[in-house]
Amino acid sequence: MKTRLRKISINDTQYLYLVKDQYHSGTETNTLTVKIFLSGQKRTPLVINFMTRDHYIVGQPLKSGVELMNTITNVTENINLNEPKYIRQFIEIGQQNGWTGNNAIAIQNGIGYLTQLGFETNQLS
Numbered sequence: 001m002k003t004r005l006r007k008i009s010i011n012d013t014q015y016l017y018l019v020k021d022q023y024h025s026g027t028e029t030n031t032l033t034v035k036i037f038l039s040g041q042k043r044t045p046l047v048i049n050f051m052t053r054d055h056y057i058v059g060q061p062l063k064s065g066v067e068l069m070n071t072i073t074n075v076t077e078n079i080n081l082n083e084p085k086y087i088r089q090f091i092e093i094g095q096q097n098g099w100t101g102n103n104a105i106a107i108q109n110g111i112g113y114l115t116q117l118g119f120e121t122n123q124l125s
Helices: 084-096 110-116
Strands: 006-010 013-024 031-040 047-055 067-072 075-079
Touching: 006 047, 006 084, 031 084, 047 084, 047 110, 084 110
Parallel strands: none
Antiparallel strands: 006 013, 013 031, 031 047, 067 075
16 A cells, blocks of 8 residues: 655645554554655654554544543544644644754654643553
8 A cells, every 4th residue: 555645734834744553463552653744855754653552443542533631721622643733733843842854853752742732641551
């Protein structure tokens, strides 16, 4: 199956991203990876890993949708990381952490990103 990069534009800057997950047998965990590239910069992606418990019915909860409480807005949201609004927020946090699109940075902790956005993430681990 061919991996298809999706496009998102923020302030007249184009980014490409993909969302994929990998099941780890024996540990019943799943890693969802979000890779974001500044358009034309394949070698310096922002890589964000979300290590979660694998749900035997739906698989990776952040890819199929999971209800998480946001302590900032006091609203429960259905989080599905295939939605562009989360990608936009991840790019902004990545930039706060020093990613410009032209430089390599360490793989980022996705659960930390969700926590920074105000989400309670206890049920994911």
